[in-house]
Amino acid sequence: MSAALTRRRRRAGTARVLAVPALLLVASIAGLVLGLTGDGLPDAASWALLCLPILLAVIAFLRRG
Numbered sequence: 814m815s816a817a818l819t820r821r822r823r824r825a826g827t828a829r830v831l832a833v834p835a836l837l838l839v840a841s842i843a844g845l846v847l848g849l850t851g852d853g854l855p856d857a858a859s860w861a862l863l864c865l866p867i868l869l870a871v872i873a874f875l876r877r878g
Contacts, residue, residue: 837866 844862847855 837869840865 840862844859844865847862848859851859
């Protein structure tokens with residue numbers, strides 16, 4: 814196997830692994846901004862976005878067990 818192919822696979826793996834934490838980071842920041850700047854529907858969206866990482870952590874924990 815060539816070195817270039819190995820590096821390409823490693824980069825694809827790293828990008829795939831870091832995609833979910835990056836999306837959770839963006840969702841958390843969006844939730845915090847919405848919570849600080851809006852009332853009504855933005856507050857509900859804020860709660861949903863801020864609960865998303867907790868919900869996914871619980872789901873991952875239950876799937877492991």
